[in-house]
Amino acid sequence: MSSTGIYRPSEGPLNQGDILVAPVARTAAADFWVPDRWDRIDQNEHIVSHPDTAAESGETHFVLSGLTLVMVTSHDCHHDKEWNAERARLIRSGHSAAQAEELAESDPTLDRTFQASPLVPLSDIEPDRRGNYEAGRVVGYFPLPEPPDRSFPPSVVDLTYRCTIDRRAITARRWCLAPQARDQLRFAIARFDSFRSFQLAETIEEAIGKSIADVSIDSTRPLAVNLILDDGSVLHLVQPPIEPEPSGRSRM
Incomplete structure (x- = not known):
C-alpha cells in the first residue's frame, strides 16, 4: 500500500477519518474473552458493580479498556451539530459571527462525543489472510498504509469495534x-x-452499449438513483457522499 494521496497534516477541526490516540472500551463476558487481533487494544480488565444492587440482582458488568490509535468514523456533521446551532442562536441574539464562534467554542458541553474504531496492525492478522485485508476485500475493515512519518505500521481500521469517545x-x-x-x-x-x-461488475457490463433514456430518484430512498436505459432495463446506483460544508469551527 502506498501512502501517496492518503494522508494530510493534522490540523483544523475534528474530521471523519482523523487518526487519534484515545481511550477505548467495550463490555465483555465474565471470562474477558479477547479476539487475537484486539490483544493490543483490550489492555485493562474492569469489574463494575453497583454496591447497592449487585448483591441482590447480580448486576455486575465486565469491561475491557485500553489506550490506542483510533480513526474517527462519525460524520463531520455530527461533530459540529450542536456548535453550529449555538453559533446560529448567538448570531440571532445580536452577537457578531466572531463573537458567536468564540462563545460557542468556550461552551464545554457542545459536541463532546464522536465515534471511532481502533487501528489493528496488519502484522496482527493471520499471514495467509493479510492480503485480503490489505486490499480492502474484507467487509468491516478499512486498510491504511504506513504514514510518511512511520508513526504506525500498515494497518486496518477495525470497524467491528466501534466506541463513543469524549473529544x-x-x-x-x-x-x-x-x-x-x-x-x-x-x-x-x-x-x-x-x-x-x-x-x-455484471450489472455494469450489461449496460455497455445502451443509452440512458431517463433518470429517477425515489424520494423515500434519496441515496438511490435509477438510470432507465433505452431497452427499459434499470441500472440502480447509489449517490456518493459529499464533503460537508465547512462549519466555521477551526479547532479540534
Missing part, C-alpha cells in the same frame, strides 16, 4: 485523511453497516 479524552492527533481517502472510508462504513456486498 476531551483525546491525547494526540496524528494524521487526517485526504478527501479521496475519506470517501473510500465512507464507502467502507456504508458497506459494513448497510450494504454488505455489491454486485457491480
Whole structure:
C-alpha cells in the first residue's frame, strides 16, 4: 500500500477519518474473552458493580479498556451539530459571527462525543489472510498504509469495534485523511453497516452499449438513483457522499 494521496497534516477541526490516540472500551463476558487481533487494544480488565444492587440482582458488568490509535468514523456533521446551532442562536441574539464562534467554542458541553474504531496492525492478522485485508476485500475493515512519518505500521481500521469517545479524552492527533481517502472510508462504513456486498461488475457490463433514456430518484430512498436505459432495463446506483460544508469551527 502506498501512502501517496492518503494522508494530510493534522490540523483544523475534528474530521471523519482523523487518526487519534484515545481511550477505548467495550463490555465483555465474565471470562474477558479477547479476539487475537484486539490483544493490543483490550489492555485493562474492569469489574463494575453497583454496591447497592449487585448483591441482590447480580448486576455486575465486565469491561475491557485500553489506550490506542483510533480513526474517527462519525460524520463531520455530527461533530459540529450542536456548535453550529449555538453559533446560529448567538448570531440571532445580536452577537457578531466572531463573537458567536468564540462563545460557542468556550461552551464545554457542545459536541463532546464522536465515534471511532481502533487501528489493528496488519502484522496482527493471520499471514495467509493479510492480503485480503490489505486490499480492502474484507467487509468491516478499512486498510491504511504506513504514514510518511512511520508513526504506525500498515494497518486496518477495525470497524467491528466501534466506541463513543469524549473529544476531551483525546491525547494526540496524528494524521487526517485526504478527501479521496475519506470517501473510500465512507464507502467502507456504508458497506459494513448497510450494504454488505455489491454486485457491480455484471450489472455494469450489461449496460455497455445502451443509452440512458431517463433518470429517477425515489424520494423515500434519496441515496438511490435509477438510470432507465433505452431497452427499459434499470441500472440502480447509489449517490456518493459529499464533503460537508465547512462549519466555521477551526479547532479540534
